[in-house]
Amino acid sequence: MSDHQYTPESKFGKWFNDRLPLLTLANHLTDYPTPKNLNYWWTFGGILTFCLITQIVTGLVLAMHYIAHADMAFDSVEHIMRDVNYGWLIRYIHANGASMFFLAVYIHIFRSLFYGSYKAPREIIWIIGIIIYLLMMAAAFMGYVLPWGQMSFWGATVITNLFSAIPLVGEGIVTWLWGGYSVDNPTLTRFFTLHYLIPFLILGLVVLHIWALHVPGNNNPVGIDIKKPSKDTVPFHPYIVIKDGFALLMFMIVFAFFVFYTPNILGHADNYIEADPLVTPAHIVPEWYLLPFYAILRSVPDKLLGVVAMLSAIFILAVLPWLDTSKIRSAVFRPLYRQFYWILVADVLILGYVGAMPAEGLYLLIARVATAYYFLHFLVILPVLGFKEKTLPIPLSITEPVLGGSPNLATAKNKESLKIK
């Protein structure tokens, strides 16, 4: 992996490293040449790692006290909140941690979209990332079911029922998923098992994600290939470690504010009502991070096509590296794409908003337009833009514009242009 050969200094270190090159790996990780112009949008990879570890650690503690049984799950959560030492803290960190995790992953994904990080040679990193994102959604959804409140129960009913849209075998699949003829105890126990399993799958994929990243190295705000190591790069430690650490601390302040001062604002009040199969809530709404997809699902009048649209909205991301035909990575040098990028951001936020509203009247109309635009962006605008767009000249290296003499001097000097507008 590293260009230079690493030899440990101590005799034992050398003996050990010859047998298991852990020290070589550690050396690679600390020396890893990183572009020195990475901005704060690049700190979310580290933040996401923190989120994953936090969820796993708090989750382990919760699992020691939680009881996965339809009759006892709700009670056991209240037991955690009241009688387990600092149980309230652990549970609020875990519940809000899911939201913070998604907040960070959305920033991470949209950073990638802005700077073209998904383009060659980083397609595999990107696809692994999309799989991680999918698994995160599955884990979060199943986690939301575990407290066995009204939203847990009815959310599970709505989402699992989506599978019934599959022709011929749909109903059978739903029964199989439920482990019975309705969402009940077998559903809860299997969701708990999978909720426990998935984070470790994610952990494994994160290792692959980082491994795949370390082959070509990081993309950067200028979006050009750089020599490594060179004066364009800094070693990961201490430069990036301290910067990621600083950003992580800022993130943790926001996180702490939610946990300690508004721990329930991101959840739905109905989930503090114990699940009742005989009472349907007035509005069944998923957690905020799933709302854009929920809006897409509901904007299509046909059930099967709605499910197809929703899944396509996610899977379309996996083929994004081939839909975007532009050779230029960074939106900094793509004046048109930059505008479409922000329209897409607005579009997704609008989808999120209408996803939380009842699917009727004006909301439904907005949802349909926004859904259509979402697909238009990826299927038409991006492929066409690559051929039509007149891009700005790109610098030859990160340091070049700083040293002067480049035609892009003006662009590079204007510091704002390297940041997201």
Next chain:
Amino acid sequence: MKKLLRIFFLLILITGIQSNSNAAEKVEYLKTDWSFKGLFGKFDRAALQRGYQVYTEVCSSCHSMKYLSYRNLAEKGGPEFTEDQAKVIAASFEVKDGPNADGDMFTRPGKLSDKFVMPYENVKAAQAANGGAYPPDMSVLVKARGGGVDYIYSLLQGYEDPPVGVTLDDGVYYNKYMYGNKIKMSNQLSDGLVEYSDGTNATVEQMSKDVTTFLMWAAEPHLEARHQMGFKAIIYLIILTVLVYFSMKRIWSRIKTEV
């Protein structure tokens, strides 16, 4: 730093969307000052004790509180009755226990470790006694309603004669703040209904506020500990962030790039 502010803005936006979605049906709730809101929010001890009195004398004849135990009444951050007072309170309830050595169930005076005694044997019995409506368990009630404490506080004072054109079935009452305005609980509070031992005038407004405060504590018994720890945690994080920021500046000054 600008970018971080933008992230923060985004966050607020998302929170806004979420809280908006929670309050789909909008009515202006009655407002009052809650002592437990804010960074240093704490419960008003006297209000909690009065609220407990309202709960026991009024609400508890129909509403259970199955997640609370009598010991909670003496715990820190709650009404903070003395342990002896809590023992007396517990002993004033008859608790069903057993089976004993002969295999019989028996009743005994309550102990600190007992859960709050339930008004009905089961949900069916509760429904039968209340015209088919189940009086919800009150342990986490404030967290289970969109408007939270403001909603409960308003609801208790929201009984009115129905507007012209609205007809109510037997056993159904009109309430301004209830979802759909129809509620199966009749107006329970009237001025002077309970006699507060601390001499506070028991107006409907006062009792509503006291009992709602009590319900907030019941739903979040560790709220005070949470606020205290939160303040310390955030101060700690801010100091650490500042230190790390300057360390970062120093480290990055070795190369000519701004962070």
